[in-house]
Amino acid sequence: MDANAIREQFPILNQEVNGHPLVYLDSSATSQKPLPVIDAVDAYYREDNSNVHRGVHTLGTRATEKYEGARETVRRFINAKSTAEVIFTRGTTTSINTVASSFARANLNAGDEIVITPMEHHSNLIPWQQVAKVTGATLKYVPMQQDGTVSLEDMRETVTGKTKIVAITHVSNVLGTINPVKEIAEIAHQNGAVIVVDGAQGAPHMNVDVQDMDCDFYAFSGHKMCGPTGVGVLYGKRKLLEEMEPVEFGGEMIDFVNLYDATWKELPWKFEGGTPIIAGAIGLGAAIDFLNDVGMDNITAHEQKLADYTMEKLRTIDGISIYGPEKRAALVTFNLGDVHPHDAATVLDAEGIAVRAGHHCAQPLMKWLEVSATARASFYLYNTEEDVDRLFDGLLKTKEYFGDVF
Template sequence: MDVQAIKEQFPILNQEVNGHPLVYLDSSATSQKPVTVIEAVNKYYREDNSNVHRGVHTLGTRATDKYEGAREKVRGFINAGSTAEVIFTRGTTTAINTVATSYARNTLKAGDEIVITQVEHHSNIIPWQQAAKATGAALKYIPLQNDGTITLEDVRSTITENTKIVAVNHVSNVLGTINPIKDIAKIAHEKGAVILVDGAQGAPHIKVDVAELDCDFYAFSGHKMCGPTGIGVLYGKRALLENMEPVEFGGEMIDFVDLYDSTWKELPWKFEGGTPIIAGAIGLGAAIDFILEVGQENILDHEQKLADYAMDQLRKIDGMTIYGPEKRAGLVTFNLNDVHPHDTATVLDSFGIAVRAGHHCAQPLMKWLEVSATARASFYLYNTTEDIDHLVEGLLKTKEYFGNGFK
């Protein structure tokens, strides 16, 4: 993997911030976009801009072909059985909310259980809280080990015959934990439950095979995997999606409309009401092409090496606390003793180093960690060990600043 050649395909990285070369370490929040993705979106607007499905003219046909072609790319990317199982959404949040609204609220009843973990992003907690309140179901949490991981033994003891839905992340956006989804799915299915996987941090970094994982739903976003913002995917097993009602109503998703009743299109379009995110889908298709060309195994291997290197280097800094397990995806969450993470991020930014600071939309996990916030450096296919060296240098200067002032 020629990381420097890859990096050159991301024009935003070729700039200075506050007088220093940009070191972008915030890809878990949103990844940067390669030229091929930018050009794909630009080409649609310059040459093919038209609504999809409705028109028979040339521009409409070209736009529809590219939009549905992107759906086929997604299908292959996650190894779904059919494009009918690939629904375009605004992102992971919308995808999870669709399941929590259309499936959970129409399936659950008092006495049923929803099982999640304390490591989840708010987008995979709040929808289930609301579904539980609306139906009378109980919300249960799988216990955490000291490093923030979960064990299959605890999964088995938490999921019961009353459990109807299990919702877990593929990769934690705070700790970098990679969950054993296939094993969790097997346990859930043995008890008669369905499993939804929050793949926002999984799909960009790990080869996802929904058939192999045997997950019932898988949700992810385009903007975290080199694609545009505002586009995401909900995968669902066809049998489940067929029995779910749409959550948005209007154009595109209908078959026939009468004065007092209407019928819906077949999958996947019954869940895509209104003009869809055409340019976003086309851009996501281009991002998938880019990722596949680099190689998903290469990306994961590269990121894990960066994470290992980062932890080794950060541990050399006195007063450094690192959160999460040893084996992880490509991110490191940390705090400098006696320095608020927002202050850490502000000083790093003065040197052109972009990291995330805050609760990372994971306040229950912050409470479990007994901190109000943390700093996070997250890596992607365009990062290098030199970027981490700059991070370490910046952190040492941060310590110096808050300890003694700049020398």
């Protein structure tokens, strides 16, 4: 794939920041949007803006066709069996909270176990903390290896017959660790547990086949995969979703209402109360079409080369600490000597280089790493080796600026 040609589809990248051409290395936080996505959202508001499912007029029909067409696009993208298993949400956080609030609270009791890892994003940690408090279930953590991976042996020892839920990230947003979720799903199912996969950093960067993975739930966000903000997906196996109660009540998700009771629509609409995220879903569908045109295998291979190149370059800088395993997804998290990552990010920003700095919504993992914060450079299909070279030069300038702390 030609990253330089691809980046021409992203208008925001054609600008200067602080007098320098922009180098955007923060796609793990949110990706930039290509013209086909911008145009799809614009066309909906210009030509088809209407509520879905309710009206019989032409605009309503066109909007509904585009909205449900996007659901089918998502279904094919993750290889779900049915569009009934594809629920549009506000993002990964809402998707995981839906599983926690509906499925987990109804099925967990005192003495049951929820197994997670110390590398989880807060969105795949706090909901399970709250479920444990309400139900009396116990949180259990799978120990991590020194390089930031989780071994299947440790997973087998941690998951027991008491385990009801295994919740794990597909890809760590800090370490870049790619977890073997298919094998972990098998371990969970052997013990009668369900597996919830946080796919926020997985779906944008690699092929996802939920049937092959055999996950029970898979959650991801549109804004990290070239789509709009405020839209995401909860995939769930149909049998589990049918047993679950909605967590939001109101219009759109009902079948019949009387004065004292109501019944719910069939899947997936019983989980989509109120006016849905129409423009967001349409934009997400366009984003998936864009990614498919490039090819997910091509994207994965391109990002792997960038990650390898970045590791090779950054390791030549004296005093740098790089966190995570050798085999990783398209991000590199680091600290530069005793320079606070916020200070390093500020110097880089002055050079037009955007990186993330902080605890990355993973404070337990920061504690495990024995740091308060880190800097993170994350890559996507529009990044190039020239971007990495700019990062390298920027870090050398940062080191020179803060030379007294080395």
